[in-house]
Amino acid sequence: MDPVLYGYMLYGVSLLTVGGMYAILALGLNVQWGFTGLFNAGIAGFFGIGAYTAAILTTNPHTSHIGGFQMPYVVAAIAAMLVAGVIAFLVGKVCLKLRSDYLAIATIGLAEIFRLIVNNETWATNGPRGISQIPRPFEGLPEPINQFAFLGVVLVTLAGVYWLMEIARKSPWGRVMTAIRDNETSAKAAGKNVETFRMEGFVIGCMIMALAGALMAHYLKFVNPQTTDPLLATFIVFVMLVIGGSANNKGAILGAFLVWTLWSASEIVAPRLLEAIGMTDAGIRSAYVRIFLIGLLLQIFLQKNPQGLLPETRPSSPGKNSS
Amino acid sequence: MSVLELDNVVGGYGDTQILHGVSLHVDAGEIVVIIGPNGAGKSTAMKAVFGLLKLTDGAVLLDGNTITNTPPEKVVRQGVCYVPQTGNIFPSLTVEENLEMGAFVRTDDFKPRLKEIYEMFPPLLEKRLQPAGTLSGGQRQMVAMGKALMLEPKILLLDEPTAGLSPKFRGEIFETVRTINSAGTPILMVEQNAKQALGIANRGYVLVDGKNRFEGTGQDLLNDPEVAEMFLGGGKQPEKPPAKTQKPAAKKQPRKSGKT
Amino acid sequence: MAEFINFYLIPGLVLGSIYALGAIGITMTFGILRFANFAHGETMTLGVYIAWSLVQLTGFKSMVAILLVLMPVSMMLTIMVVLLIDKAFYRPLRASPVIILVIASFGLMLMIRSVTQFSWGVQLKTILPGIQPRMHLFDFFSFPLKHVFIVGGALLLMYAVHYVLTYTKIGKAMRATSDSPELARLTGINTEKVVMATWVMGAGLACAAGVFLAVDTQVDTMMGFKILLPMFAAAILGGVGKPYGAMAGGLVIGVAEELSSYPWLGDGPLLEPGYKQGIAFAIMIAILVWRPTGLFKGKSF
Numbered sequence: 106m107d108p109v110l111y112g113y114m115l116y117g118v119s120l121l122t123v124g125g126m127y128a129i130l131a132l133g134l135n136v137q138w139g140f141t142g143l144f145n146a147g148i149a150g151f152f153g154i155g156a157y158t159a160a161i162l163t164t165n166p167h168t169s170h171i172g173g174f175q176m177p178y179v180v181a182a183i184a185a186m187l188v189a190g191v192i193a194f195l196v197g198k199v200c201l202k203l204r205s206d207y208l209a210i211a212t213i214g215l216a217e218i219f220r221l222i223v224n225n226e227t228w229a230t231n232g233p234r235g236i237s238q239i240p241r242p243f244e245g246l247p248e249p250i251n252q253f254a255f256l257g258v259v260l261v262t263l264a265g266v267y268w269l270m271e272i273a274r275k276s277p278w279g280r281v282m283t284a285i286r287d288n289e290t291s292a293k294a295a296g297k298n299v300e301t302f303r304m305e306g307f308v309i310g311c312m313i314m315a316l317a318g319a320l321m322a323h324y325l326k327f328v329n330p331q332t333t334d335p336l337l338a339t340f341i342v343f344v345m346l347v348i349g350g351s352a353n354n355k356g357a358i359l360g361a362f363l364v365w366t367l368w369s370a371s372e373i374v375a376p377r378l379l380e381a382i383g384m385t386d387a388g389i390r391s392a393y394v395r396i397f398l399i400g401l402l403l404q405i406f407l408q409k410n411p412q413g414l415l416p417e418t419r420p421s422s423p424g425k426n427s428s
Numbered sequence: 429m430s431v432l433e434l435d436n437v438v439g440g441y442g443d444t445q446i447l448h449g450v451s452l453h454v455d456a457g458e459i460v461v462i463i464g465p466n467g468a469g470k471s472t473a474m475k476a477v478f479g480l481l482k483l484t485d486g487a488v489l490l491d492g493n494t495i496t497n498t499p500p501e502k503v504v505r506q507g508v509c510y511v512p513q514t515g516n517i518f519p520s521l522t523v524e525e526n527l528e529m530g531a532f533v534r535t536d537d538f539k540p541r542l543k544e545i546y547e548m549f550p551p552l553l554e555k556r557l558q559p560a561g562t563l564s565g566g567q568r569q570m571v572a573m574g575k576a577l578m579l580e581p582k583i584l585l586l587d588e589p590t591a592g593l594s595p596k597f598r599g600e601i602f603e604t605v606r607t608i609n610s611a612g613t614p615i616l617m618v619e620q621n622a623k624q625a626l627g628i629a630n631r632g633y634v635l636v637d638g639k640n641r642f643e644g645t646g647q648d649l650l651n652d653p654e655v656a657e658m659f660l661g662g663g664k665q666p667e668k669p670p671a672k673t674q675k676p677a678a679k680k681q682p683r684k685s686g687k688t
Numbered sequence: 689m690a691e692f693i694n695f696y697l698i699p700g701l702v703l704g705s706i707y708a709l710g711a712i713g714i715t716m717t718f719g720i721l722r723f724a725n726f727a728h729g730e731t732m733t734l735g736v737y738i739a740w741s742l743v744q745l746t747g748f749k750s751m752v753a754i755l756l757v758l759m760p761v762s763m764m765l766t767i768m769v770v771l772l773i774d775k776a777f778y779r780p781l782r783a784s785p786v787i788i789l790v791i792a793s794f795g796l797m798l799m800i801r802s803v804t805q806f807s808w809g810v811q812l813k814t815i816l817p818g819i820q821p822r823m824h825l826f827d828f829f830s831f832p833l834k835h836v837f838i839v840g841g842a843l844l845l846m847y848a849v850h851y852v853l854t855y856t857k858i859g860k861a862m863r864a865t866s867d868s869p870e871l872a873r874l875t876g877i878n879t880e881k882v883v884m885a886t887w888v889m890g891a892g893l894a895c896a897a898g899v900f901l902a903v904d905t906q907v908d909t910m911m912g913f914k915i916l917l918p919m920f921a922a923a924i925l926g927g928v929g930k931p932y933g934a935m936a937g938g939l940v941i942g943v944a945e946e947l948s949s950y951p952w953l954g955d956g957p958l959l960e961p962g963y964k965q966g967i968a969f970a971i972m973i974a975i976l977v978w979r980p981t982g983l984f985k986g987k988s989f
Contacts, residue, residue: 144787146794199977206724206790207976210920214969217917225962336913340798343791386809393802400799407792408780478874504876512874518867520930521860529864532857533876575875 111249118252120369121362122324125259126317128361131345132266132354133313138343139352139417140279141306142286144205147196147212148342149335150219151189151311155318156328157223158185160236163323170231178242182319189315193308201303216335223330235329239322259320263358266313270354273309282306283352337396341368344403350413359415364399371395429492430455431583431614432508437476437486437496446472448638449486452616454583459605459615461646463622464635465658470618471513471587473635477616478503478510478585491582505533507582513591516572519561523552526560526571530578538578545574548607566597570604577608584608586617590624602628626650634658694830696950697943702835702904704942705842707915709897711922711934712849713890719866719929720886721778723789728894728919729912730800735766735895736902736911737808740815751816751837751903759899763892770891771884773800797913805909813907815899838900845896846935849889853931858885866929918945918968925975927982936983941968 106114130152137143162181166173176184200211223230230236243254273279285292285299293299322328341364349360375391384390406413430453440446446469454460462470475481477488479498488496490506498506518526527545531538546553549570555563560571569589576584589605590598598621606628609615619625626632629646634655642655649655710732717725739754739762748754777796781789821833853859858881865872865882872879894912901911922941926933945967949957959967975982 138787142787144790199973203976205787207924209726209790209794210724210917210924211973211976214917214972218966218969221963221966225960337798340794343794347791389809390806393806396802397799397806400795400802403795404777404792404799407784407788407795408777411784411788500873501876501878504874510874512871515868515871518864518871520867521864525860525864528857529860529872529875529877532861532878579876 115249115252118249118256120366122252122256122259123369124362124365125256125263126320126324127342127345127365128263128358129259129266129317129320130314130342131349131357131361132263132270133310133317134342134346135310135351135354135357136270136273136306136313137310139346139357140274140282140286141303141310142205143201143303143307143310144209145212145307145310146209146339147214147216147219148314148339150212150216151193151314152318152321152338153216153219153223153328153330153335154189154192155185155315156322157230157236157318158188158315159319159322160239160328161229163240164236164238167231167236169227169234170236171229172236178240178323182316185315185319186312189318190308190312193311194304197304197307201300201307213339216339220330220335231329233330235327237327239326239328241323241326255324259324262316262320266316267354267358274354278302278305341365341399344399346413347403347406347411348413350415350417352417353413353415356413356415360413363414367402368395368399371398430489431491432477432616433487433489434473434476435487435489437473437483437488439476439481439483439485440472441481445484446481446638447476447483449640450476450635450638451486451640452633452643454614454616457609457612457614458630459609459617459628461622461625461629461632462616462618462635463620463625463632463649464641467637468635469638470635472638474510474585474587474616474618477508504579507579508585509576509579509581509583510585511572511576511587511589513587517560517568517575520559522557523560523563523571524556526575527552527578530575534579541578541580545577548577548611549574549604564597565593566600569593569597569601573604573608577613581613583614583616586615588618588620590619590621598624623650690828690830692950693828696946698829698831698835700943700946701939702838702942703946704939705839706897706901706904706938707918707922707942708935708938709842709845709893709900710915710919711926711938712846712931713893714919715923715926715928715931715934716862716866716886717890718923720862720869720882721789722869723786723793724920725890726790726793726916727773727796727800728890729914729916730797730804731766731770731891731912732894732898732901732915733909733912734769734800734804735762735891736815736898736907737804737909738762738765739895739899739902740808740813740907743815749817751820751834754816754903755837755841755899759896762899763895766895767888767891770887774883774887801909801913808909810909815902815907834903838904841896841900845893849893849931852889858882862886862889914965917965917972918942921968921972921975924972925982927984930982930984933982933984941971944968944971 130148134145134148137145159181161171162174162176162184163178164172165175196215200208203211224232241255242258243251246254281292281297281302285297285302289299345360345364346357348364349358350356372395375395376387379387379391379394433453434450436449436451437447438445438449450469450473452460452462452473462473464470472481476483478500480500483497487494490508495503495506518529521529527542531541551567552570552574555567560568563571573586573589586605590601593601602624605615605617617625626646626649631645632643632649633640634642634649642649642652644652710728714725714728717723717728739758742758742762743754746758748758773796777792778789781792816834822830823833823836824830853863861872861877861882862885864877865879869879872882898912918941922937923934925940926935926937945964948959948964948967949961952958
């Protein structure tokens with residue numbers, strides 16, 4: 106195959122793979138923000154919990170960090186979700202009754218704490234140097250089949266999460282969630298235990314984020330506290346939801362692939378543009394330009410189209426929406 | 429021409445319509461009371477004057493000028509002052525600072541008016557440097573009303589001024605309302621304590637389900653058996669009031685009314 | 689004892705004064721504009737870089753010149769930038785739900801930071817070149833001279849805030865709006881003017897806090913973000929919407945952070961320095977759980 110075409114093909118596969126993982130993240134955030142109205146700014150923390158759990162459980166024994174369990178991928182993924190779920194439950198017990206911006210501050214703080222712990226407890230996590238040589242499903246297969254195979258894993262997982270979330274959304278449970286989000290007082294008056302529902306939404310969302318983290322750990326075969334600039338990754342997921350459409354699972358997926366493609370493509374285009382206009386340090390500076398532009402894109406959507414490209418579709422239910 | 433008039437106003441919050449065509453007016457020197465069951469739209473009608481909800485039909489007129497759907501900060505500048513039922517003082521500001529804020533839109537020296545307010549409400553002078561949030565319920569109402577009066581408004585809107593107050597303070601508040609009115613300010617008042625309110629009112633309106641139901645002079649409504657049954661603990665004899673004057677034609681006129 | 693005071697308590701007060709200045713802006717924005725402004729740290733950073741550029745431009749080297757002349761100019765420039773940001777990005781969202789404003793401020797945090805990083809690069813810089821003189825008092829106290837300027841300057845600014853809030857019409861209007869924006873509107877208070885005043889005060893103080901921090905440490909594009917959490921914690925500790933609370937909260941958190949690495953029990957520090965940043969967070973969570981209105985009974989939620 107023509108090498109240039111081959112390169113594009115591999116690039117396309119990686120776009121879809123990473124986009125798919127972000128789509129899973131976005132679906133997780135959607136449960137929390139879109140459906141339950143919870144502002145979880147600690148996405149990076151739960152993502153990291155999933156990544157590190159999967160890494161620790163699947164790597165060979167190593168002197169610089171806990172490891173050596175060499176568990177199968179599915180077991181590690183489930184474990185990652187469970188760990189995240191437990192931590193989410195504890196976090197939720199303390200923080201969920203907070204108003205949205207307080208919850209944002211608290212969850213950002215928690216993500217920072219997680220990063221501090223990972224950085225400092227080097228006996229467990231190898232600190233800033235991170236955990237490497239994480240196994241990846243299908244890596245034994247020849248190139249490029251192994252890339253496609255892993256993409257398949259991601260897409261199958263995405264499809265599964267989407268399917269489950271759609272069922273949840275249309276179920277009575279899902280309807281109570283949106284009722285609570287829209288008008289907590291009348292939901293309470295109707296006898297719904299708001300705290301329990303909120304907790305369920307929060308925990309499920311965090312578990313999904315951990316799953317995405319586990320996948321990313323296998324994809325990169327490496328995790329460290331800075332794997333992705335945590336704040337940027339958190340922010341990007343919010344941008345994906347705002348642009349794609351929060352409270353809409355299809356919108357979350359659309360937003361994820363769209364924004365990730367834009368973000369990734371800009372990595373190629375921006376440095377060239379900057380060079381063309383004679384800017385020094387074009388490579389480094391292009392990163393800042395990209396961040397600025399994606400931030401600007403978010404502001405435009407927040408002002409002009411906060412519902413996103415695919416606005417919320419309510420499952421048909423009798424009676425008006427409460428105001 | 430009435431000082432304030434609501435002409436068949438229709439409106440509500442978001443998708444929920446609360447007022448289905450309410451009409452009322454307040455003339456110079458009057459105390460007009462709105463009573464009615466919970467959810468009748470009494471407070472809503474008052475908020476409509478202040479542009480706090482969207483009116484889809486009908487008009488609000490101040491001295492004959494249309495002010496329908498004008499935002500609150502503009503309505504204040506036209507001379508309409510509103511004392512909401514709750515959250516009507518700035519708790520962390522001192523009494524005097526609260527009154528100063530009441531005079532915010534004034535460009536002239538407000539000190540003389542401040543003196544007048546202190547004369548009207550002597551307890552406030554005593555506590556002028558205390559944070560308003562530390563005052564008793566009755567005194568907080570005084571701060572709220574004094575603050576609204578700093579602008580010498582054309583009309584004062586009071587939303588359930590005696591809500592949550594003990595009977596002793598209720599009486600004091602109604603007295604204060606009459607005092608304010610005697611000084612020349614027409615008052616539109618929503619009240620749950622219908623009997624006492626009607627006792628000091630020139631006229632009253634009974635709203636039910638967002639529509640006008642009864643109207644008349646305070647006395648007539650007090651005597652009306654249907655109204656009595658609905659709100660005044662029906663079957664009770666209304667108290668015998670002393671003779672009242674007719675609706676005054678001039679602006680300043682001392683009010684004589686039944687006192688409860 | 690001398691070691692405790694000179695190497696733990698005094699640095700704690702210095703750090704605390706910086707936190708206090710930053711937290712005032714956060715608490716006023718919280719109280720009046722009703723949202724947590726995640727971009728506040730970046731305002732601080734931007735202010736520092738503006739000051740740094742002015743230092744390069746003018747060639748001023750003495751601390752006095754920098755703090756008395758260049759800092760006020762930087763403050764004014766920072767204020768102008770923030771007012772423009774409000775006009776372009778926050779004002780259109782005035783009526784939006786809180787979550788939207790928070791997301792917008794999150795985005796602005798990254799946008800402002802990217803502009804700073806693009807314009808000045810990420811290498812560490814210094815704003816005050818050379819070794820700074822140390823003061824020695826009574827054979828007991830020993831601290832860098834710049835600490836005097838920082839704490840003194842911070843106290844001066846805090847007094848200025850107190851003056852504005854207590855004796856000026858706009859200051860009282862700010863306190864009133866912080867108590868109740870709804871009632872402020874009904875009273876006829878010009879809420880847009882109050883909003884502008886809030887940004888002016890917050891941005892000016894943030895720039896000053898940043899310059900003080902840069903004088904004490906160095907100039908770094910992440911410096912504002914690094915202290916964002918402690919500033920939020922200070923504002924919440926003091927009671928949201930209470931500027932005096934923010935001042936007190938800032939001092940408490942600054943001192944607590946520095947004292948945490950003191951060897952209270954035995955030889956090693958009580959808390960690993962790597963976890964210092966966690967203190968502010970722990971205090972904040974404790975307050976949110978046990979006394980959400982903070983020390984000075986600010987807003988709860």
